[in-house]
Amino acid sequence: MSPKLDLHHIQAFAFDLDGTLVDSIKDLAISANAMREALGMEHLPLETLKSFVGDGMGRLVHRALTNDHEALAEGHLWQQGFALFAKHYYEHIADYSSPYAGVVDGVTLLRSQNLPVVVVTNKAERFAVKLLADLGLLDEFSLVIGGDTLSEKKPSALPLQHVAEVLNVDANKIAMIGDSHNDILSARAAGAMAIGVDYGYEDMNLLAQDPQTRADVVIHSIVQLYDAVRQDDPQR
Template identity: 50%
Template sequence: MLKNIQAVAFDLDGTLVDSIPDLAASANAMRVELGLAELPRETVQSYVGDGINALVHRALSGDYHGKVNANLLERGFPVFMRHYAHHIANATRPYPETEAGLGLLKTLHLPLAVVTNKSEMLAVKLLKELNLLDYFSIVVGGDTLPERKPSPEPLWYVAEILGVAPENMLMVGDSHNDLLAAKAAGCLSVGVTFGYGNMAQLACDDATRPDLIVNKLPEIYENLRPSQPKD
């Protein structure tokens, strides 16, 4: 199934790195500055995946589907961005074996990409601070194009830039947005079990069932490397 893969795209938060500690810290710094009580880290984690605008809106309302007046949003957004930009890698770390997995894939001479709903500027900054940026040929953020995941547009864009057909590109992620985008783009998909999404639950739905599920990134290499000739 994976023998024709010519490029691999990765989600960022929840797939390559665990960024919840710093996202939660910035969300709570914003709330405290605006006179609001802090939120539990697990609550902030449930708000992640649809970009910074959505995260700030949800963190201000304290509800995934909550409403926030424009004035509060206008005051809160720059506070969050200022704090997060300065503390983006305080506690954020790559998941175990992330670098090993990326390094193994590079030995197959496959171009690697990041396709995230995080803003491009913040994604690049985070990857650079964690010494991961050089693994990737391109980084596409949630504001790079008019549409973001679950739209297929970011994956089609990456495939075009890398000169591969979408069906020959793999999308690796932890959330419904990643898997929906992959299916809509015609890419094969890999779901990771260690991220923020419930991969067992996602795998039960035809719309979000990944083609492969892994517990660590080096397993992708094991599935992509050429078969060894038998004696």
């Protein structure tokens, strides 16, 4: 059983994007298969491509080209593949993508409590901004940190350290909410709270088997964050 959600000390919320705020896997998979098709390759199953998401678009392209989680495609092939993927995905970024249930209400409610909400994703910044804009979510967030915004991305502590600096909040008063090992590891490295979601692309039960990737608490809906804030401080 996940521990009780205690947010009395939290002053800002950082959200992962794919698999946490937005279910984007179908558009990512379609673009990956469009890339493969353009290169004369057969399509890969959705579940296979789903397992390749989480470490940024560059790694996704390597994995989609090689059909292997660890292998790297040859340099010229990767460059060609990345250009094909990026063009298709940018043009079709929100064809099938949509916010998960509870996301819009949850984020709006947190903002109503004057709590900063930001996005920290490994997706390239221009794609993250476009996806949020196309879904009408961009104005809800005071900051969007993409995988190429800084010199390091999750699981590095740097993105959350940068958020702490920009918001003038101690890192240990930030909650990082995500669906993957990278989100939890980044939170651990920065000294932030790690909150997992049980509906994303990685299995929180499997991640919990390793203390390093075990979330401090797992939630079913973003709205639970607001409920915990209100419970902790009704006058906030």
